[in-house]
Amino acid sequence: MTKPLIVGLSGNITAPSKTRALVSTALELVSARLDVETDLLEINDFGSGLGAARKLNDLAPDARAKIDRLLSADGLLIATPIYKATYPGLFKHLIDLLDPASLSGRPVLLAATGGGEKHALVVEHQLRPLLGFFEAQSLATAVHASDKDFTDGALTGDATLERLARAVTQFDAFFPSYLRLARAAE
Template sequence: MSHPIITGFAGSLSAPSRTRAVVEDAVQLTAERYGGTGSVFDLLDLGPSLGRARRFGDLAQEAQDLLQSLVEADAIVLATPVHKGSYGGLFKHVFDLLDPTALYGKPILLAASGGGDRHALVIEHQLRPLFGFFEAQTLATGVYVSDRDFTDGRLADPAARARLERAVDQFGPYLPGFLASHSVSGAPVLAAI
């Protein structure tokens, strides 16, 4: 039996990034729980061709390969920083370049990060409708985190971590051939990008 492939995308231009830290944690936890392999990329990894692209084919080959990894993944983790109540324009532009059927049926864990709690509904009011358009299967539990949930750049708040674990559990019905007993705890499961 093959192992599930989990791909994470952080819609952040910052490095280091709290948004990317959440995606890395979610991908790592999912890969360990279902015996899979994971990789994570962010907006910076897509390079300068993203801003100039009017269609998928306009992207540099490396950017095309990264976006293709989303399309081919068994499970996806997506997160965005929140700016002025919504996701950023480049984050949305990534998905404008994908075919409307590219994410059909894909299980997606949605997450967002912001400076405070007033942006917490961005998952329900912005992200879930976007991926509803693609007919993706967004997990019921979204994960919103704020600055206070982090210590030294890592997600540390127990309630936020519990919510993340609950969301990862919801990948179970979409990865039925991959049992939690496949855990590879202690082994690196994130591919370097």
């Protein structure tokens, strides 16, 4: 039996990034909880041609293969940095290339990073409606991490880590037979 695939997408163009650290931490929590395969993609993985692409087939073969991996995922974790009260244009451009039906029914954990708490509502007011357009099943708990939640590039804020752990449990309803905790208790 093939394990479900959960793909994390970090929408930050810089490396290393807090957004990548958030996605990486979330994928570690998912792996500890569910018997699934995980993969982490960053916006830069799609290459320098991403900005010029008008459709998916304009992407280089390697970038297209990564899009196919993203679209074949059974669940997604999508995180973006917040700049000037919104997500970056290149992140949105990547999403714009996707077919509107390509994420239908897919569970998605929404997350963002920002300099301060005033960016926290971007997740609810921009990311949730964006994924709603694609008819994705956004998990009820979204996560925002600000600069104070990171130490030396690692996510360390207790309240944010607790919220992220709670959000990750919401994948359980979509992958109940892959729940490690349930099998361990049997």
